[in-house]
Amino acid sequence: MKDAVKTLAWDDFRLIKAVAEARNLPAAAASLDVNHSTVFRRLRQIEAMLGFPLFERHRSGYVLTQAGEEVAALAARVDEDITAVTRRLAGQAPAPAGEVRIATSDSLLTDLLMPMLARFRLAHPAIRLDIATGNAALNLSRRDADLAIRATDAPPETLVGRRMARIAWALYGTAAAVPAPADLLAEGQWLSLLDSLGQLKAARFLRRQVPPERIACKFDSVHALGQAVEAGLGLAHLPCFLGDTRPGLRRLAPPEPDFAADLWLLTHPDLRHTPRIRTLMDALAAEIARMQPLIEGQRPLVMES
Structure with a gap:
């Protein structure tokens, strides 16, 4: 095999590498x-x-x-060596560039991530962000997204990532629209989430504890739920990173430990070393670490009568 491999040109190795990565000929041809x-x-x-x-x-x-695995591994090593030499000759490694598809929820995006992404874009203008919000789990294996930022206690086993924080939830209302805290369960008008978000622990709590006639409105988004509380429509459990940053809201009870969920940065194993994705994950990890006290609801509770 050694003598045979010596007869291969670099273009042959590139072709083998492309087919191995794409696993089909049309995609390999397009990349070449x-x-x-x-x-x-x-x-x-x-x-x-x-x-x-x-x-x-x-x-x-x-x-x-x-045998193909051995040749493809050799092709990958040769490609890395050529790239490293080219970068050294150029004097510096190129900045990460390209598009990163992000999947997350509307509340995480608007109430936590947006300023982080703005700072990231200033630091890395060559990386373009394509952001999809929603609660459906996109298929990272099919490249529906490159990076998922999700609240979950059970991330898919097919993905890799980092657990960044424990998202705390607490009860919120407005000073003008709620009764005294002792009367909340007995007299308060409640806001809830639609069945599409019924897996959230706060939604399950309301189904068990609050009669349907006491639920004034239901919403299909946590972000909209927070806006409704702020508008005075009623009470609701909200993530602390949302409730504690809205001037029109006040926390009415300590965070409920049973409502918490882990915040994950997730990607596909094949993508985790891609420079643009690694750069974004590292930047978000550092930003989220600084926000961990807010995310985990670590502030003194001020009760108002």
Whole structure:
């Protein structure tokens, strides 16, 4: 195999590496800026020259054989060496660049992440952010998103990431629109979340403890729920990073430990070393660490009568 590999040119290694990463010929051809037929023909020539197959053709795509894994690993090492030499000759490594797709919830985005992302863009203008808000779990394996910022106690096992904080929830209202704290459960008008967010612990609590006729409104977003409390529509449990930063709200009870959830930065294992994604994850991790006291509700509770 050593003698055979010596006959390969760098363009052959690039082609093998591209097919190994894309696992299909059209995507590999696109990454190399050549025709699909060119990749197919050249791959057959390389395998014929080496005398053994590099890939097995499955319905799911092109899968490396054991010999193919060795050649692809060599191609990756050669590519890294060439890139390192090129950067040294240029005098500095290029700044991370490209698009990062972010999936998160509206409340996390608007009430916590937005200033962090603004500072990140100032520091890294070559990285473009494509942000999707919602509560549906996007498929990072299919590249629906590159980075997920989620509140969950059970992140998918197929993803890797960092647990950044424990999101605290507490009860909030406005001074003008709520009864005395002792009468909340008995007399207060409550706001809740629709069934689409029924998995949240605060929503489950209201279903168990508050009669339906006492729930004035339901919302399909935590951000809208916070706005409704601030407008005086009623009481609601909210994340402390939202409730404690709204001047029109006041916390009416200590955080409920049973309502808390972990805040995660998650990505696909294949993407975690991508420079633009690693740069964004590191920046957000540092920002969120500084905000941890707010996220975890660590402030004195001021009760007003």
